Amino acid sequence: MLKALKKMFGKSDAQPLAADTGATRALPVDTEESTPPATAAVAPAASPEPAAAAAPIIVETPRRPRPPKPVAPAWNRADFQVAPQEGKTRFHDFALTDELMHAIHDLGFPYCTPIQAQVLGYTLKGRDAIGRAQTGTGKTAAFLVSIISQLQQTPPPKERFMGEPRALIIAPTRELVVQIAKDAAGLTKYTGLNVMTFVGGMDFDKQLKQLEARHCDILVATPGRLLDFNQRGEVHLDMVEVMVLDEADRMLDMGFIPQVRQIIRQTPPKQERQTLLFSATFTEDVMNLAQQWTTDPAIVEIEPENVASETVEQHVYAVAGSDKYTLLYNLVTGNDWERVIVFANRKDEVRRIEERLVRDGVNAAQLSGDVPQHKRIKTLEGFREGKIRVLVATDVAGRGIHIDGISHVINFTLPEVPDDYVHRIGRTGRAGTSGVSISFAGEDDSYQLPSIEALLGRKINFEMPSAELLKPVERKRS
Known part of the structure; x- marks a missing residue:
């Protein structure tokens, strides 16, 4: 074989490879439009390379195939066993997707807190709700589970700008916004939904870049910074399906209600969106706002056994x-x-x-x-x-x-x-x-x-x- 190759490369009258070997690769039929045949690249016969100078044949040792990465076993509800218990509601008792249940399992939430059990009983059916519960009772997870479930059941519009969130959560302080977004990231881990935060006091351009990079599904924001984005035309609220007002009493105390009113006017009419309002107290002012912004809301009040924790x-x-x-x-x-x-x-x-x-x-x-x-x-x-x-x-x-x-x-x-x-x-x-x-x-x-x-x-x-x-x-x- 080696001698045959040397003889072929050492010929003084070189011919196209296809002609020498009878190669099966077809040449273009239309020679005027096609690439010149391979002979154009062959060294002229007047100066043939001596046989001894022929390029050595290198036989490469095939690389060992890399072992495939271990595939994590698929998760299913059988991995999340929670026994029914009298007086307690399980997340299994609601029609939640496997992706959402997987995240709830990862977070270690076997049973609902009282506010979660009562609120989800209404909101998963599409009703508006007003919830009152003291801090630390799990109300954040209550509205996040409801939002995620809604967004999973309804496919996003085919034509949609990056800055058109489908769910909007407004909170009074930057720290609370960051905390809600962190909880949302944990619950959306397997859903493919994108969570973004807009807060004052941080670089506007950096927040804008994240908005330009991907679609925004769940937006958590303070009122002032959200208005900045809205008034500059970077965020449009006409596709909001679910709106949440958290710590409504606090927003009243901090003078945010005029800004919140401006924001709500940019969203669809209250009959066309789901609105959830949460507050630590139900003052007359809070209930007046709820009446303006919700439609036939379910009212959930969780009375703690003790106002301050016994612990x-x-x-x-x-x-x-x-x-x-x-x-x-x-x-x-x-x-x-x-x-x-x-x-x-x-x-x-x-x-x-x-x-x-x-x-x-x-x-x-x-x-x-x-x-x-x-x-x-x-x-x-x-x-x-x-x-x-x-x-x-x-x-x-x-x-x-x-x-x-x-x-x-x-x-x-x-x-x-x-x-x-x-x-x-x-x-x-x-x-x-x-x-x-x-x-x-x-x-x-x-x-x-x-x-x-x-x-x-x-x-x-x-x-x-x-x-x-x-x-x-x-x-x-x-």
Whole structure:
């Protein structure tokens, strides 16, 4: 074979390969339009290569085929066994898709919470709903499961712009938006639905790029930033199938309702969309808004057995305003508390407390409306990971922030609204764990205590701090 090849390549009168070998590859019929035959590329006969200089024949060793990647076994409902239990509702009891059930299984939710069981009983049938439940009861998952189920049952329109969400969730604070979006990402894991967030205080162009890269199915946003996108023509709300207003009472308190009205006017009429409204309280103003924005809503109210969780041990120290910082410092440094939230009513208070703690050697950070959004997110992650020991915050962190392992909540100043007290101390003692709340009642805020006790339905005993807890703070030498 080798000799035959050498003889062929060593011919002085080279011919096209097809002519020499009788190759079966057909030449083009129309020679005027076709590529010139292979002979044009053959070396001229006048200078033939000697046989010894013929190119060596290289026989390549075939590569070993890569072993196929192991395929994960397909998930099915048999992997998610939940026994029926009297007085409890399973997610199996609703007509949810396998993709959604798979995500619920991954998240470890065997049974519905009371608000989930009642709300889903209405919303999965397409009804509007108004829900009232205290923080930490699972209302976020209630409306997310309903949204995902709706979007899975109804195929998206064939003609659709990138900036046309099918579901819209409006929340009052940036932290709450981020938390809702995180929960939504977990529940949509196997559905192919895209979740996006729009919040103020973060780079507008970066948020715009994510909108331009893919279709938006579920949009979670604060009112102001959503209006920015809408008024610039980047987001169109005419295809919204489901709209959720979370923390409606908070949006009223923060003055967001005029902005929310502008947003709702951009969505389809209330008869053509499903509207879900959630609030910690049902004030007259909240119910008036619900009447304007919903159609024949189901009203779900979950009355907690106790307004404040029984897993939270509550204390109130009677202390002069001038001694509050000393008491705080000695409590934090004299104990092995690893993750503490300190609440104050005003942003300037938060800043001063944080600055003093840092100056006195305590690893602390602040969280308030004055802190840029990118820094707030970094601060929350540092606190969640245990890199920050004390988080000093306004009530912006009182709702919607779910961080495990918060051992103590300290009310440096008592809140002006009793409901905020419940939300604050609800940051600890979550998921069945125990927690401690300590409130400082001074001459300027102790008058708030009776209304808080009225809401709780019980008295909270005053305690006098010991002399050890009031010993002066030793200033660090610079």
